[in-house]
Amino acid sequence: xxxxxxxxxxxxxxxxxxxxxxxxxxxxxxxxxxxxxxxxxxxxxxxxxxxxxxxxxxxxxxxxxxx
Numbered sequence: 001x002x003x004x005x006x007x008x009x010x011x012x013x014x015x016x017x018x019x020x021x022x023x024x025x026x027x028x029x030x031x032x033x034x035x036x037x038x039x040x041x042x043x044x045x046x047x048x049x050x051x052x053x054x055x056x057x058x059x060x061x062x063x064x065x066x067x
Contacts, residue, residue: 011050021060035059 017028035055036046 010053011047012053012056013050017051017056 014025014028014032017023017031018025021028021031023031029049032049032051035051036048039046039051039055
């Protein structure tokens with residue numbers, strides 16, 4: 001199976017987050033841990049070192065509706 005290009009992958013990692021936000025990789029990993037803790041609190045499955053792309057974009061770019 002061919003690897004999806006980064007913009008199509010379901011999850012993002014520290015490299016992508018560090019690049020998008022112009023922060024260091026340790027800061028990107030901290031953000032991933034924080035987002036994964038939020039997802040765990042919602043009983044979602046998480047992958048260490050990665051976060052779902054959609055959730056990341058909603059958290060960072062403010063696409064979530066506060067209801």
